[in-house]
Amino acid sequence: MRIVQLSDLHLSSQPLYGVVDTLAALQLALQRLAAMPAPDLLLLTGDLTSAGRHEEYALLRSLLAGLPLPCALLPGNHDDRDNLRAAFSEQAWAPPPLCCQRIDLADGTLLLLDAIVPGEEWGEVAARQIDWLESACPQRRPVLLALHHPPFCVGIAGMDRIRCRGDALLAAWLARHEQVEALLCGHVHRFVSTTFAGRPAIVAPSPAHQIALQDGPLAYTLEPGGFLLHDWLPGWRLCSHYVPVVVSPTQCYGDG
Numbered sequence: 001m002r003i004v005q006l007s008d009l010h011l012s013s014q015p016l017y018g019v020v021d022t023l024a025a026l027q028l029a030l031q032r033l034a035a036m037p038a039p040d041l042l043l044l045t046g047d048l049t050s051a052g053r054h055e056e057y058a059l060l061r062s063l064l065a066g067l068p069l070p071c072a073l074l075p076g077n078h079d080d081r082d083n084l085r086a087a088f089s090e091q092a093w094a095p096p097p098l099c100c101q102r103i104d105l106a107d108g109t110l111l112l113l114d115a116i117v118p119g120e121e122w123g124e125v126a127a128r129q130i131d132w133l134e135s136a137c138p139q140r141r142p143v144l145l146a147l148h149h150p151p152f153c154v155g156i157a158g159m160d161r162i163r164c165r166g167d168a169l170l171a172a173w174l175a176r177h178e179q180v181e182a183l184l185c186g187h188v189h190r191f192v193s194t195t196f197a198g199r200p201a202i203v204a205p206s207p208a209h210q211i212a213l214q215d216g217p218l219a220y221t222l223e224p225g226g227f228l229l230h231d232w233l234p235g236w237r238l239c240s241h242y243v244p245v246v247v248s249p250t251q252c253y254g255d256g
Contacts, residue, residue, distance in 0.1 A: 002230070002231055003041050003042075004229050005045060007044065007046060010050045010078060011048060013059060016208075022050065025207045026063060027063070029245045042067065057088070073091055081096070099114045110144050113147040123164040125169050127169075130169060137179070145174075149185065150185040151165075151166070154190070162187075175197065182201065184230070190203065227243050
């Protein structure tokens with residue numbers, strides 16, 4: 001199964017900070033996606049909009065409407081649960097308040113865990129999230145777990161302060177559910193690969209601005225944006241590719 005993961009779109013009709021054109025960045029990402037062999041699913045792991053406004057979700061819906069593949073959405077700390085539900089009412093949302101989803105694919109299942117804390121930049125896995133995971137997790141199917149905030153440190157102090165809390169609770173749950181093969185996260189605006197609770201843990205970049213990899217104050221950079229392509233063979237392996245949104249020329253070896 002092939003899953004494309006887009007994260008941290010921060011979609012707005014106006015440039016962020018006066019310089020980051022998130023609309024153009026998403027359009028580039030979708031153009032790059034359209035030129036690739038069609039995946040089985042487009043997974044969007046949070047911070048879909050800049051401010052969670054109705055008009056931002058309407059813009060996102062219009063951009064996704066022409067894609068010839070299913071999409072699954074998850075909120076981030078810049079999103080608004082109620083507005084997201086209203087704009088994408090056809091999504092397989094769990095009952096409120098959490099915007100969680102279970103997505104069953106051919107040979108495996110995706111669990112999209114809403115761990116945002118309204119009004120805060122950090123996330124948290126608490127009893128409500130664990131209860132949903134218990135109710136939604138299949139017993140005999142391989143599983144990928146997606147959540148916006150990574151439940152681990154990434155070495156950027158400003159981002160580590162606003163990561164997902166409750167990591168010990170989540171790790172304890174994972175210890176009881178060996179069918180969960182990997183974690184897919186966003187929030188950091190960089191590609192990061194590590195492990196959590198003995199599983200591969202992958203963080204997607206943003207198609208727009210990236211978080212600067214530096215000491216000192218939290219800062220953004222206009223390094224090239226990108227997204228991830230996951231080839232998942234449930235029960236065997238997850239193979240993840242970083243894909244920049246800007247296409248570069250290709251040359252076959254031996255030509256010319």
